Amino acid sequence: MTDTQQPTPAVLIVDDEFVVRDSLSKWFREDGYRVETAEDATHALKLMSAGPWDVILLDIKMPGISGLELQKRLVEIDKEAIIIMITAFASVESAVQALKEGAFDYVTKPVDPDHLSHLVRNALRQKKLNDENIRLRQHISTISVTDELIGDSAPMKKVIELAKTVAKTDTTVMIRGESGTGKELVARTIHAHSGRRFFPIIAVNCGAVPESLLESELFGHERGAFTGAQHRRKGKFEMADGGTIFLDEVGTIGSKMQVQLLRVLESKQFTRVGGNETIKSDFRVICATNRDLEQAVKEGIFREDLYYRLNVFTIFVPPLRERRNDIPILATYFVKKYAAAMNKPVTEISTDTLDLLIRYPWPGNVRELENVIERAMVLAKPPSIVQTDLPFQLADSKSHPTKDTLSAIECHHIETVLHRTGWNIARSADILDIDRATLYNKIAKYGLKKP
Amino acid sequence: MSSILLVPIGKIVDPHIPLLKTPLEATFGLRVDTSTERSIDPAFAFEPSRNQYYSTQMIKHLLHLYSSFQGKILGVTPYDLYVPVLTYVFGEAQLDGTAAVVSSYRLDNSYYGLPADPLLLEQRLIKEAVHELGHTFGLLHCHEYECVMHSSTAVEDIDLKGERLCGMCTDVLARKNFRR
Numbered sequence: 001m002t003d004t005q006q007p008t009p010a011v012l013i014v015d016d017e018f019v020v021r022d023s024l025s026k027w028f029r030e031d032g033y034r035v036e037t038a039e040d041a042t043h044a045l046k047l048m049s050a051g052p053w054d055v056i057l058l059d060i061k062m063p064g065i066s067g068l069e070l071q072k073r074l075v076e077i078d079k080e081a082i083i084i085m086i087t088a089f090a091s092v093e094s095a096v097q098a099l100k101e102g103a104f105d106y107v108t109k110p111v112d113p114d115h116l117s118h119l120v121r122n123a124l125r126q127k128k129l130n131d132e133n134i135r136l137r138q139h140i141s142t143i144s145v146t147d148e149l150i151g152d153s154a155p156m157k158k159v160i161e162l163a164k165t166v167a168k169t170d171t172t173v174m175i176r177g178e179s180g181t182g183k184e185l186v187a188r189t190i191h192a193h194s195g196r197r198f199f200p201i202i203a204v205n206c207g208a209v210p211e212s213l214l215e216s217e218l219f220g221h222e223r224g225a226f227t228g229a230q231h232r233r234k235g236k237f238e239m240a241d242g243g244t245i246f247l248d249e250v251g252t253i254g255s256k257m258q259v260q261l262l263r264v265l266e267s268k269q270f271t272r273v274g275g276n277e278t279i280k281s282d283f284r285v286i287c288a289t290n291r292d293l294e295q296a297v298k299e300g301i302f303r304e305d306l307y308y309r310l311n312v313f314t315i316f317v318p319p320l321r322e323r324r325n326d327i328p329i330l331a332t333y334f335v336k337k338y339a340a341a342m343n344k345p346v347t348e349i350s351t352d353t354l355d356l357l358i359r360y361p362w363p364g365n366v367r368e369l370e371n372v373i374e375r376a377m378v379l380a381k382p383p384s385i386v387q388t389d390l391p392f393q394l395a396d397s398k399s400h401p402t403k404d405t406l407s408a409i410e411c412h413h414i415e416t417v418l419h420r421t422g423w424n425i426a427r428s429a430d431i432l433d434i435d436r437a438t439l440y441n442k443i444a445k446y447g448l449k450k451p
Numbered sequence: 452m453s454s455i456l457l458v459p460i461g462k463i464v465d466p467h468i469p470l471l472k473t474p475l476e477a478t479f480g481l482r483v484d485t486s487t488e489r490s491i492d493p494a495f496a497f498e499p500s501r502n503q504y505y506s507t508q509m510i511k512h513l514l515h516l517y518s519s520f521q522g523k524i525l526g527v528t529p530y531d532l533y534v535p536v537l538t539y540v541f542g543e544a545q546l547d548g549t550a551a552v553v554s555s556y557r558l559d560n561s562y563y564g565l566p567a568d569p570l571l572l573e574q575r576l577i578k579e580a581v582h583e584l585g586h587t588f589g590l591l592h593c594h595e596y597e598c599v600m601h602s603s604t605a606v607e608d609i610d611l612k613g614e615r616l617c618g619m620c621t622d623v624l625a626r627k628n629f630r631r
């Protein structure tokens with residue numbers, strides 16, 4: 001029997017002759033298709049609302065609106081439908097015309113049943129592939145957009161707006177910001193909203209690859225180019241063809257690579273290491289750095305021409321401490337993410353814990369927050385994360401002065417330094433720039449005790 | 452109890468009607484009778500321009516002749532059948548209806564320029580008879596290659612499949628019979 005898991009294919013037959021409609025509809029019904037028939041264009045157009053039709057069999061010659069004219073109108077209504085034209089006489093001109101207008105095929109009456117059967121099966125396969133292709137494309141675009149930048153604060157909204165605006169162009173983008181602020185995520189957002197989104201985004205961490213290997217990493221190499229180069233290898237620029245290359249920590253690359261990079265960015269051409277063939281690649285450049293490039297240019301460490309080539313459109317990603325109202329949203333996002341990944345029904349963060357998270361300075365920015373939440377998720381007992389689930393330096397309530405008075409802050413600071421030095425009095429006094437006797441006095445005054 | 456009536460249309464080769472009796476009874480679980488009247492002359496369905504017989508007309512004629520018959524009717528003919536939009540058909544049936552017709556014309560190897568093979572012809576005729584009658588019981592084309600309800604538009608397809616219903620089609624048939 002017909003596979004009930006699959007939706008029943010739908011066939012619309014448009015022909016002015018009753019016998020044709022009758023015999024074809026019987027024939028398709030036996031194949032398990034949903035079949036409707038129309039005797040003219042008007043009826044066919046009405047039936048389009050009962051669709052979607054997978055395959056439309058259309059007679060070229062009909063009184064009133066001809067099949068060719070109807071074909072155009074049907075395509076306007078549903079451009080996904082596959083249209084097969086039926087002609088009484090093999091008229092080359094009309095068949096060519098129909099195919100030009102996008103018909104899948106045409107057959108002449110009477111049709112060989114074997115041929116018709118294969119034709120319709122192929123048409124349905126084609127339709128299925130088209131539908132699947134559209135569905136997957138939509139799916140991919142949702143996937144690539146879902147892991148988006150999160151933030152409700154004004155500076156983050158500005159970042160998102162800038163990223164989406166510049167995405168539509170092919171402009172080189174430089175993303176500045178402290179480590180862990182999500183510079184790569186900004187780059188991925190730009191790529192996901194650009195016309196290049198169906199091509200890859202290739203990320204290269206320039207700081208993580210030794211200078212000597214970076215050349216082959218970026219441009220690829222030919223077999224035998226150097227010891228250990230046993231196979232030809234595509235470089236990142238070649239892999240990014242049609243898409244985007246993301247050069248992370250671009251400020252760390254050496255002077256020799258800077259020259260090569262500048263040349264590639266300007267010509268979009270390069271050769272593999274040890275090769276002669278010039279390779280063209282169509283890529284968009286997004287780079288990121290947490291270094292002060294302007295200073296590096298002044299000091300002569302970073303080439304000025306490369307700086308101007310990269311610094312076309314700059315997006316500053318603010319550190320987390322400057323957008324504290326994003327912390328609850330981010331924390332909740334990470335809780336959801338790890339709850340799903342760890343299959344743990346932790347759904348919330350207790351109010352005092354959240355308060356602690358908001359107050360913390362987050363030197364490691366969003367990356368640190370994510371790690372803290374991941375750690376807390378491991379320890380947390382469902383349904384919520386509490387203070388004790390946080391790492392020591394965060395959870396210790398003494399780590400923050402309880403009052404804003406000078407003595408409270410002094411007490412807190414002395415305790416922090418002592419803790420850092422492992423209660424080494426001499427070193428602590430040195431750091432605090434007071435003598436040891438004063439430190440002892442203050443320890444006694446504030447009643448601090450060695451843990 | 453309903454039954455199946457076999458009706459010869461034109462000059463049928465002798466064993467063709469009786470050989471259908473056993474497989475049809477086995478498949479559908481119904482008594483199979485042969486029309487005792489003399490064979491029908493299908494001249495009314497003949498289309499001179501195509502030199503073929505219009506199978507839908509034959510079905511109409513059977514329904515008219517046996518209007519009072521309670522059961523399924525299968526016309527068996529040696530003539531080449533067609534429906535207007537197709538170049539030929541091996542048979543035609545009323546889906547979930549009463550009557551069907553099957554032709555042996557294109558089932559013989561001699562039609563394709565090969566030596567005649569009466570045994571193969573008989574096997575093909577049985578399969579097509581079961582197939583068309585299956586449609587009158589409401590069975591649709593089956594994806595199972597070996598199932599007799601698998602669609603066949605060429606004799607090679609007929610040879611590939613068996614003369615029995617697959618498990619799923621048997622179930623559907625049982626459910627439909629139960630509802631009746």
